[in-house]
Amino acid sequence: ETGVTQTPRHLVMGMTNKKSLKCEQHLGHNAMYWYKQSAKKPLELMFVYSLEERVENNSVPSRFSPECPNSSHLFLHLHTLQPEDSALYLCASSQDVLAGGIEQFFGPGTRLTVL
Amino acid sequence: SQQGEEDPQALSIQEGENATMNCSYKTSINNLQWYRQNSGRGLVHLILIRSNEREKHSGRLRVTLDTSKKSSSLLITASRAADTASYFCATDAYTGANSKLTFGKGITLSVRP
Numbered sequence: 001e002t003g004v005t006q007t008p009r010h011l012v013m014g015m016t017n018k019k020s021l022k023c024e025q026h027l028g029h030n031a032m033y034w035y036k037q038s039a040k041k042p043l044e045l046m047f048v049y050s051l052e053e054r055v056e057n058n059s060v061p062s063r064f065s066p067e068c069p070n071s072s073h074l075f076l077h078l079h080t081l082q083p084e085d086s087a088l089y090l091c092a093s094s095q096d097v098l099a100g101g102i103e104q105f106f107g108p109g110t111r112l113t114v115l
Numbered sequence: 116s117q118q119g120e121e122d123p124q125a126l127s128i129q130e131g132e133n134a135t136m137n138c139s140y141k142t143s144i145n146n147l148q149w150y151r152q153n154s155g156r157g158l159v160h161l162i163l164i165r166s167n168e169r170e171k172h173s174g175r176l177r178v179t180l181d182t183s184k185k186s187s188s189l190l191i192t193a194s195r196a197a198d199t200a201s202y203f204c205a206t207d208a209y210t211g212a213n214s215k216l217t218f219g220k221g222i223t224l225s226v227r228p
Contacts, residue, residue: 004157042119043158043203043218055213090157097213103148104216106157 003027004107021076023091031097032074037088081114119204119219127225134191138204150203
């Protein structure tokens with residue numbers, strides 16, 4: 001966890017709010033990921049960025065908008081969310097996405113509650 | 116449907132005992148990885164086993180992979196209370212240009228002191 005940081009750690013927002021989640025990796029990696037973790041469900045991959053280019057958008061609703069300004073930073077912009085979007089949002093990074101057999105390093109997550 | 120499914124869903128053992136967790140998957144893989152997650156925290160990578168490997172060790176961890184049965188097991192020997200966590204298997208099905216991990220729902224392991 002120490003190589004990947006996420007802020008804020010906890011976030012409570014109303015359905016009409018706009019907020020952003022931030023992720024930063026200090027590992028010199030080229031790939032970054034957003035995952036959603038809900039209770040009793042498998043970890044869901046949301047977005048993948050490789051060298052600041054989005055390479056995967058896993059059918060995520062448009063109320064989630066990712067941004068990757070450079071290879072060290074990843075944002076998830078949130079607007080008009082629904083209560084069912086409440087979950088733990090995890091950021092991860094890896095050396096790259098092209099080679100199989102690469103481990104991912106995760107941040108501690110942002111616990112999001114949508115009222 | 117999800118790729119990796121862990122079994123059992125929950126496991127409770129006494130400190131010092133061994134813990135065995137299983138993972139089954141459906142499609143061909145390049146490698147399989149096990150991760151650990153403490154409550155409300157991020158995942159931590161434990162071990163990776165490639166499709167051409169059958170067994171791998173790391174400290175008190177032993178992972179096996181049977182590609183004919185599409186299954187893997189994670190054994191934690193001499194468990195400690197600090198091993199209490201959720202454990203996930205993740206399959207890496209390298210298709211096309213990009214590698215992609217698919218996670219299971221996880222196994223909750225409780226180690227009683």
